[in-house]
Amino acid sequence: MRATCPQHVLVRFGWLLDDSADGVLGRFLSRAKEPGELLLADDRRGNPTPVDDAARVIISVIKQLDCEAPLWGTYHYAGHEATTPLALGQALLTEARLLHPLAIESPTAQAHAARPDAAEEPQHAVLACKKILHTFGIKPRAWRAGLPSLLDRYYRHV
Template identity: 25%
Template sequence: MRILMFGANGQVARETVALAAAQGRDLVALDRTQADIADAEAVARAIAEVKPDIVFNGAAYTAVDKAEGDPAAAERGNATGPAVLAAACAKAGIPLVHISTDYVFDGTKTGAYVESDPIAPLGVYGGTKAAGEAAVRAATERHVILRTSWVYGAHGANFLKTMLRLAGDRDRLTIVADQRGCPTATRDIAEALFAVADAVAAGTVRYGTYHFAGTGATTWHGFASEIIAHAARHTGRTPDVAAITTADYPTPAQRPANSELDSSLFEQTFRYRAAPWQTRAGEVVDTLLAP
């Protein structure tokens, strides 16, 4: 099976490319300079040249706070782009796997969100991602939308890498403790993408919207504490991690207080479950800090 992935510079795409190489999969990844997903001609040309059996969309505008001041850029990357890409996939008769986000929810639910829960994005980023989901559904029936959350890994900028950097410079960190979610490793997202591709190849795929996130939930404070405790095995540094509230750390964009996603439907359908977030976080820390 030949896979075409857009958004090659993103942290998920870089992990997916590395895993594809390790597993001997046929994957071609293109960055924005090679094919902007909002450019219909560029997308059509890429599909015609690569001739994929399935397309992964890892391209997105992910600067949550900046989106509040630049909604046009967020709209292009998160709504227009997926609409163009889905239409091109429909025309070519190939399925699309599109990565979305927990930010389509407002975070007011008490328990974990399931796929049927009503969406209510709080800001520009979540609103444009919700619009992108709707555009994909409208353009092609042969789609799988994966909503994920709190993404981190060895590639690109993310919370885990920020914590390692700060822990190397400071003796005290203040981290928000009243937002809850499921830290999700890029390794697990890459595995999930391939699980969908394998189901397409086997003819057993069930198209639709799914939640896929790391196993287990925590707060940003809990996530940071785990990262720093594991890093101490390499660095010997144990800075204090102090809990603060969202109100203590105001940002341009409002974050959902609860981003916990129930991934059981994906596991039942595609037979893959993400590792416990603590396990994956430790693996990434080891990858980044081990000699």
């Protein structure tokens, strides 16, 4: 893409969280409704990013490009504060329990290498967002702050 089209803007996002049933959040909450063990990696790191925050970033970039500013390139954006799937799961359970009963009390730690998706998912997926901050003035927002509205939308649609 970059070689074919030098005037491009690519935005790479952290772990996207949306309110769909088949997204990361929906699959996690479906598993949390059922009794049993919920295994999550405790040594994989990344930045969760609610989709409404990603949409805000896309709109901000487009508005600045619309002013004919030559800001071509590849950018990273992700929610503030890197975390593990285990810590993300604990945060989701804490917030989700305020809205809906769940069978799982707490997820169980599992090594990244033991996960069935270890070959597809990088162990280190933390994104540096300095370029998008310095170029467009877009600061990462805390992903935890987006969980209540995301969970509210999810439970209204399931």
